[in-house]
Amino acid sequence: MKVLLYMAVSIDGIAALDSERGIQEYGSKEDHKFFINASKKCDAVIMGKNTAFCKIDGVPNIILTHSAKDCRVEPGNDSVSCSRLTRASFDDNNRIYLSGAAQEIYDKVQTLGFKKVALLGGPATNLNFLRAGLVDEIFLTVEPVTIGQGIHFLNEALVSKWTLADVKKLNKSGTIVLHYKKIAL
Numbered sequence: 001m002k003v004l005l006y007m008a009v010s011i012d013g014i015a016a017l018d019s020e021r022g023i024q025e026y027g028s029k030e031d032h033k034f035f036i037n038a039s040k041k042c043d044a045v046i047m048g049k050n051t052a053f054c055k056i057d058g059v060p061n062i063i064l065t066h067s068a069k070d071c072r073v074e075p076g077n078d079s080v081s082c083s084r085l086t087r088a089s090f091d092d093n094n095r096i097y098l099s100g101a102a103q104e105i106y107d108k109v110q111t112l113g114f115k116k117v118a119l120l121g122g123p124a125t126n127l128n129f130l131r132a133g134l135v136d137e138i139f140l141t142v143e144p145v146t147i148g149q150g151i152h153f154l155n156e157a158l159v160s161k162w163t164l165a166d167v168k169k170l171n172k173s174g175t176i177v178l179h180y181k182k183i184a185l
Protein backbone atom coordinates (compact mmCIF):
# COMPACT_ATOMS: atom_id res chain seq x y z
CA MET A 1 0.00 0.00 0.00
CA LYS A 2 1.30 3.45 -0.92
CA VAL A 3 0.97 6.25 1.67
CA LEU A 4 0.94 9.86 0.44
CA LEU A 5 1.30 12.49 3.17
CA TYR A 6 -0.39 15.86 2.59
CA MET A 7 0.43 18.75 4.89
CA ALA A 8 0.39 22.53 4.79
CA VAL A 9 2.84 24.70 6.67
CA SER A 10 3.75 28.34 6.99
CA ILE A 11 7.09 29.61 5.66
CA ASP A 12 8.50 29.12 9.15
CA GLY A 13 7.37 25.48 9.28
CA ILE A 14 4.29 25.78 11.50
CA ALA A 15 1.68 23.13 10.68
CA ALA A 16 -0.81 23.92 13.46
CA LEU A 17 -1.37 26.79 15.84
CA ASP A 18 -2.19 24.43 18.70
CA SER A 19 -3.78 21.01 19.25
CA GLU A 20 -7.15 22.27 18.03
CA ARG A 21 -6.37 24.83 15.31
CA GLY A 22 -4.43 23.98 12.17
CA ILE A 23 -2.83 25.99 9.40
CA GLN A 24 -6.21 26.19 7.63
CA GLU A 25 -6.78 29.55 9.35
CA TYR A 26 -3.99 30.91 7.15
CA GLY A 27 -4.32 28.54 4.22
CA SER A 28 -5.35 29.51 0.72
CA LYS A 29 -8.48 28.39 -1.11
CA GLU A 30 -6.18 27.05 -3.84
CA ASP A 31 -4.45 24.72 -1.37
CA HIS A 32 -7.79 23.60 0.02
CA LYS A 33 -8.94 22.72 -3.51
CA PHE A 34 -5.63 20.92 -4.23
CA PHE A 35 -5.85 19.00 -0.95
CA ILE A 36 -9.47 17.88 -1.54
CA ASN A 37 -8.90 16.90 -5.19
CA ALA A 38 -5.70 14.99 -4.41
CA SER A 39 -7.36 13.16 -1.51
CA LYS A 40 -10.23 12.05 -3.73
CA LYS A 41 -7.75 10.43 -6.13
CA CYS A 42 -6.76 8.02 -3.36
CA ASP A 43 -8.62 4.88 -2.28
CA ALA A 44 -9.04 6.19 1.29
CA VAL A 45 -7.84 8.91 3.65
CA ILE A 46 -6.33 8.54 7.10
CA MET A 47 -6.53 11.49 9.46
CA GLY A 48 -6.13 12.33 13.10
CA LYS A 49 -9.18 13.20 15.17
CA ASN A 50 -8.46 16.94 15.01
CA THR A 51 -8.25 16.87 11.20
CA ALA A 52 -11.48 14.86 10.95
CA PHE A 53 -13.58 18.04 10.79
CA CYS A 54 -12.57 18.10 7.12
CA LYS A 55 -14.56 15.12 5.86
CA ILE A 56 -13.46 14.03 2.41
CA ASP A 57 -16.56 13.00 0.49
CA GLY A 58 -16.37 10.17 -2.02
CA VAL A 59 -13.66 8.12 -0.28
CA PRO A 60 -13.55 6.15 2.98
CA ASN A 61 -12.38 8.33 5.90
CA ILE A 62 -10.29 6.54 8.53
CA ILE A 63 -10.17 8.57 11.73
CA LEU A 64 -7.45 7.81 14.27
CA THR A 65 -8.36 8.10 17.91
CA HIS A 66 -6.86 7.10 21.24
CA SER A 67 -10.29 6.40 22.72
CA ALA A 68 -11.24 3.41 20.53
CA LYS A 69 -10.36 0.11 22.16
CA ASP A 70 -9.89 -1.57 18.81
CA CYS A 71 -12.11 -0.62 15.89
CA ARG A 72 -15.54 0.90 15.92
CA VAL A 73 -17.95 2.44 13.53
CA GLU A 74 -18.47 5.61 15.53
CA PRO A 75 -17.71 6.82 19.06
CA GLY A 76 -20.00 5.24 21.62
CA ASN A 77 -20.86 2.14 19.57
CA ASP A 78 -19.72 -1.36 20.40
CA SER A 79 -16.30 -2.32 19.09
CA VAL A 80 -15.93 -4.21 15.82
CA SER A 81 -13.30 -6.93 15.81
CA CYS A 82 -10.44 -5.78 13.58
CA SER A 83 -9.94 -9.36 12.52
CA ARG A 84 -13.33 -8.99 10.81
CA LEU A 85 -12.69 -5.47 9.55
CA THR A 86 -14.21 -5.03 6.09
CA ARG A 87 -15.31 -2.12 3.95
CA ALA A 88 -18.79 -2.78 5.35
CA SER A 89 -17.41 -1.74 8.78
CA PHE A 90 -17.59 1.92 7.71
CA ASP A 91 -20.58 3.89 8.99
CA ASP A 92 -23.23 5.63 6.88
CA ASN A 93 -20.89 8.64 6.51
CA ASN A 94 -18.15 6.39 5.07
CA ARG A 95 -16.07 6.73 8.27
CA ILE A 96 -14.45 4.31 10.67
CA TYR A 97 -12.50 5.04 13.86
CA LEU A 98 -9.29 3.10 14.53
CA SER A 99 -6.70 3.16 17.26
CA GLY A 100 -3.20 1.78 17.56
CA ALA A 101 0.37 2.45 16.53
CA ALA A 102 1.08 3.60 12.97
CA GLN A 103 2.19 0.13 11.84
CA GLU A 104 -0.97 -1.43 13.30
CA ILE A 105 -3.15 1.14 11.53
CA TYR A 106 -1.26 0.58 8.28
CA ASP A 107 -1.77 -3.19 8.56
CA LYS A 108 -5.50 -2.80 9.36
CA VAL A 109 -6.01 -0.44 6.42
CA GLN A 110 -4.02 -2.65 4.07
CA THR A 111 -6.30 -5.62 4.89
CA LEU A 112 -9.14 -3.58 3.39
CA GLY A 113 -7.45 -3.79 -0.01
CA PHE A 114 -6.63 -0.12 -0.43
CA LYS A 115 -3.68 0.48 -2.77
CA LYS A 116 -3.15 4.23 -2.26
CA VAL A 117 -4.12 6.23 0.82
CA ALA A 118 -3.78 9.91 1.67
CA LEU A 119 -2.38 10.64 5.12
CA LEU A 120 -3.90 13.95 6.20
CA GLY A 121 -2.44 14.28 9.69
CA GLY A 122 -2.21 16.44 11.79
CA PRO A 123 1.39 16.76 12.84
CA ALA A 124 1.34 14.00 15.50
CA THR A 125 -0.28 11.48 13.16
CA ASN A 126 2.09 12.36 10.33
CA LEU A 127 5.12 12.10 12.63
CA ASN A 128 4.06 8.63 13.81
CA PHE A 129 3.73 7.35 10.22
CA LEU A 130 7.04 8.99 9.21
CA ARG A 131 8.81 7.56 12.26
CA ALA A 132 7.54 4.07 11.33
CA GLY A 133 8.87 4.52 7.76
CA LEU A 134 5.41 4.11 6.22
CA VAL A 135 5.24 7.29 4.11
CA ASP A 136 6.18 6.95 0.43
CA GLU A 137 5.60 10.51 -0.77
CA ILE A 138 5.11 13.93 0.81
CA PHE A 139 3.09 16.79 -0.67
CA LEU A 140 4.05 19.80 1.43
CA THR A 141 2.14 23.00 0.77
CA VAL A 142 4.03 26.11 1.87
CA GLU A 143 1.74 29.06 2.52
CA PRO A 144 3.36 32.52 2.22
CA VAL A 145 2.82 33.52 5.85
CA THR A 146 4.90 33.43 9.02
CA ILE A 147 3.25 32.50 12.31
CA GLY A 148 6.14 32.38 14.74
CA GLN A 149 4.86 29.81 17.17
CA GLY A 150 2.81 26.65 17.15
CA ILE A 151 3.26 23.02 16.25
CA HIS A 152 6.00 22.45 13.68
CA PHE A 153 5.77 19.99 10.80
CA LEU A 154 8.10 17.80 12.90
CA ASN A 155 8.44 18.47 16.60
CA GLU A 156 11.19 15.93 17.27
CA ALA A 157 14.31 14.59 15.63
CA LEU A 158 13.71 12.28 12.70
CA VAL A 159 16.15 11.43 9.94
CA SER A 160 14.77 10.42 6.57
CA LYS A 161 15.85 11.24 3.02
CA TRP A 162 13.67 12.52 0.22
CA THR A 163 14.11 13.69 -3.34
CA LEU A 164 12.18 16.57 -4.87
CA ALA A 165 9.88 15.19 -7.59
CA ASP A 166 7.90 18.31 -8.48
CA VAL A 167 7.08 21.89 -7.52
CA LYS A 168 3.71 23.42 -8.26
CA LYS A 169 2.75 27.06 -7.76
CA LEU A 170 -0.92 27.30 -6.75
CA ASN A 171 -1.56 31.05 -6.82
CA LYS A 172 -0.11 34.52 -7.42
CA SER A 173 0.53 34.99 -3.69
CA GLY A 174 3.18 32.29 -3.79
CA THR A 175 1.52 29.23 -2.27
CA ILE A 176 3.57 26.27 -3.51
CA VAL A 177 3.34 22.49 -3.25
CA LEU A 178 6.60 20.62 -2.87
CA HIS A 179 6.29 16.95 -3.89
CA TYR A 180 8.92 14.64 -2.42
CA LYS A 181 9.56 10.93 -2.88
CA LYS A 182 11.28 8.78 -0.28
CA ILE A 183 14.86 7.66 -0.76
CA ALA A 184 15.84 4.43 0.99
CA LEU A 185 18.48 4.97 3.66
